[in-house]
Amino acid sequence: MNNPIRKWLQKNIEFKTFKEFLDKNNLSLEGKVVLDAGCGSGYSTKLIQEFSPAELIGFDIMPSQIEKAKQAYPELNFFVGSVLETHLDSDKFDAVFVFGILHHIPQWKDAITELYRVLKSGGVLLVEDLNKDASHFFATYFKLDHPPEAYFTWDEFTNHLEETGFDILEQKRIISKGVGSFLCLKN
Numbered sequence: 153m154n155n156p157i158r159k160w161l162q163k164n165i166e167f168k169t170f171k172e173f174l175d176k177n178n179l180s181l182e183g184k185v186v187l188d189a190g191c192g193s194g195y196s197t198k199l200i201q202e203f204s205p206a207e208l209i210g211f212d213i214m215p216s217q218i219e220k221a222k223q224a225y226p227e228l229n230f231f232v233g234s235v236l237e238t239h240l241d242s243d244k245f246d247a248v249f250v251f252g253i254l255h256h257i258p259q260w261k262d263a264i265t266e267l268y269r270v271l272k273s274g275g276v277l278l279v280e281d282l283n284k285d286a287s288h289f290f291a292t293y294f295k296l297d298h299p300p301e302a303y304f305t306w307d308e309f310t311n312h313l314e315e316t317g318f319d320i321l322e323q324k325r326i327i328s329k330g331v332g333s334f335l336c337l338k339n
């Protein structure tokens with residue numbers, strides 16, 4: 153997505169919440185290895201660059217989005233790929249960001265498993281997404297294409313994070329609790 157409202161929300165609400173989570177837990181990403189999964193046209197990846205990581209990679213399944221990202225931010229590193237099979241090394245990343253992609257993916261549980269695999273032990277997953285009610289609302293009233301098989305409740309979501317092996321360090325729900333942000337640690 154590449155519209156000004158989406159960018160404003162991403163910078164002033166979603167990214168700000170992640171920054172607060174990191175600060176509260178005394179976590180710095182300076183000099184670290186960071187991934188932006190489902191980066192769309194790359195705006196989130198540009199925001200993450202503020203943390204001064206040593207290595208930062210963004211990817212998305214849509215070649216047209218990655219083309220836009222490369223044009224807008226030629227200094228950053230992007231590739232076309234799926235969160236279900238990233239082909240990235242295991243235990244590579246200190247932090248993985250996920251801005252609003254899992255409600256598009258019927259196999260969202262497999263996506264979380266794959267992101268767990270690529271994180272180092274002690275690394276963190278920062279994930280922001282919509283629950284079943286919010287996905288249904290946006291699909292119905294804004295005609296956005298969210299497959300019903302990808303809908304999840306917050307209980308299903310947090311249970312799966314913990315079953316995968318994550319400790320949930322922080323969580324925040326906004327907009328009638330339909331949008332959630334989470335900071336999760338891979339032990």
Ligand SMILES: C[S@@+](CC[C@H](N)C(=O)[O-])C[C@H]1O[C@@H](n2cnc3c(N)ncnc32)[C@H](O)[C@@H]1O
Nearest residue numbers: 153190191192212213214234235251252253256
């Ligand atoms: C709502 S957009 C969010 C884009 C961006 N993260 C943002 O917050 O603006 C959902 C994104 O998920 C991507 N996506 C969907 N399925 C994916 C998959 N299996 N692997 C990687 N990206 C995927 C889409 O191509 C799209 O760019």
